[in-house]
Amino acid sequence: SQKIEQNxxxxxxxxxxxxxxxxxYTNYSPAYLQWYRQDPGRGPVFLLLIRENxxxxxxxxxxxxxxxxxKQSLFHITASQPADSxxxxxxxxxxxTGKLIFGQGTTLQVKP
Amino acid sequence: DAEITQSPRHxxxxxxxxxxLACHQTWNHNNMFWYRQDLGHGLRLIHYSYGVQDTNKGxxxxxxxxxxxxxxxxPLTLESAASSQTSVYFCASSGAESGGPYNEQFFGPGTRLxxx
Numbered sequence: 001s002q003k004i005e006q007n008x009x010x011x012x013x014x015x016x017x018x019x020x021x022x023x024x025y026t027n028y029s030p031a032y033l034q035w036y037r038q039d040p041g042r043g044p045v046f047l048l049l050i051r052e053n054x055x056x057x058x059x060x061x062x063x064x065x066x067x068x069x070x071k072q073s074l075f076h077i078t079a080s081q082p083a084d085s086x087x088x089x090x091x092x093x094x095x096x097t098g099k100l101i102f103g104q105g106t107t108l109q110v111k112p
Numbered sequence: 113d114a115e116i117t118q119s120p121r122h123x124x125x126x127x128x129x130x131x132x133l134a135c136h137q138t139w140n141h142n143n144m145f146w147y148r149q150d151l152g153h154g155l156r157l158i159h160y161s162y163g164v165q166d167t168n169k170g171x172x173x174x175x176x177x178x179x180x181x182x183x184x185x186x187p188l189t190l191e192s193a194a195s196s197q198t199s200v201y202f203c204a205s206s207g208a209e210s211g212g213p214y215n216e217q218f219f220g221p222g223t224r225l226x227x228x
Contacts, residue, residue, distance in 0.1 A: 034216065043202050043219030044155070089155065099170065100145075100217065104154035 023090035030092035118220040135203030
């Protein structure tokens with residue numbers, strides 16, 4: 001069955017370091033992948049979208065990579081800040097289903 | 113500013129009652145979605161719509177229904193609420209052309225539903 005895996009354990013890092021979050025998938029051929037941020041008690045907020053023919057996408061301190069051979073996306077936050085503390089969700093969609101499938105999310109805690 | 117709103121924000125109901133959760137967006141988006149979020153499961157798609165009069169079942173649609181009579185609203189109805197439907201419900205919309213969520217989704221603030 002189709003499966004999306006994000007590290008369920010919280011990631012704790014020191015302020016100023018680079019945070020790297022992983023999204024792995026199986027039995028799926030996504031046309032594109034999205035990353036969202038979710039704060040407690042709030043709805044997810046879109047961050048970045050990367051298509052299957054793109055290797056890397058950047059936006060300010062954020063960088064996403066997409067390796068369709070490894071079936072993996074990496075999400076990086078450089079020079080992390082305590083305000084980056086949140087849960088980050090990856091979501092995949094294939095052009096033939098038209099539906100977005102979300103991973104469970106990874107909680108990031110940035111300590112000052 | 114355009115936005116997406118959900119009401120109520122919190123709801124407590126009893127098993128067997130019919131419950132309707134409202135979702136309203138002012139972006140004039142074609143696509144609207146309903147998800148539920150539970151610990152250990154993440155966001156799961158309940159129903160979605162690509163335009164007026166269009167509705168589709170998601171992965172966890174049993175016990176839920178939606179209708180799309182206009183662009184702005186996609187109400188979610190629990191026909192006979194069950195304790196297993198206690199969850200946080202999120203509505204989302206996207207402006208992609210009809211046929212797929214190819215753009216970012218904008219989420220509402222969520223409705224916390226408790227079924228006793």
